[in-house]
Amino acid sequence: QVQLKESGPGLVQPSQTLSLTCTVSGLSLTSNSVSWIRQPPGKGLEWMGVIWSNGGTDYNSAIKSRLSISRDTSKSQVFLKMNSLQTEDTAMYFCARFADYYDGYYHAYYFDYWGQGVMVTVSS
Amino acid sequence: DIQMTQSPASLSASLGETVSIECLASEGISNDLAWYQQKSGKSPQLLIYAASRLQDGVPSRFSGSGSGTRYSLKISGMQPEDEADYFCQQSYKYPLTFGSGTKLEIK
Secondary structure (H helix, E strand, C coil), X not given: CCEXXXXXCCXXXXXXXXXXXXXXXXXXXXXXXEEEEEECCCCCCEEEEEECCCCCEXXXXXXXXXXXXXXXXHHCEEEEEECCCXXXXXXXXXXXXXXXEECCXXXXXXXXXECCCEEEEECC | CCCEEEECCEEEECCCCEEEEEXXXXXXXXXXXXXXXXXXXXXXXXXXXXCCEECCCCCCCEEEEEXXXXXEEEEECCCHHHCEEEEEEECCCCCCEECCCEEEEEC
């Protein structure tokens, strides 16, 4: 079955770089797209970016200058790197499969499989 | 950015009651809308995609409807396991955006 699992440091110092890994199983990264989404404690969800099955990327313009998403298809891993971290970047970080539906008229995208999330705290 | 205004922010319902949650997009999103359920301490789970299509394995008491800028999620017959936060999300334009969430509790 499809599984995604995030891993990375739980604590990052302000101004440092965050590096997270999403390890997937049950699907191939060359035919599936993966997004990163984060959720500050007690708050809503923010889409960060996507790496498409062809390796292309798209980012949320609000954080684009600080964010990079890449992958290693041989290891079934997707990576997130975000620099210049501040306390407001404290959040649960999720990776999720970005799936699509097309019925000949409507084209829709959605997140159908999610990892359990990894909590990242930015603090000195 | 497309703003997704979700209402109500919270509500409580009795077991068996029918519940509706709404999302209003700041511009038309052509049915490119999904609904998620998030239980406490867990990751979100997909309920509905393409505005009205039920994800495999999701109970049929969940349904989605809407078009243009207005969309809704209905739970026909509240169950104890439905107590959770619910979010809408549009994928029509970048950046993808989520509603602020609805906290659904049992009365």
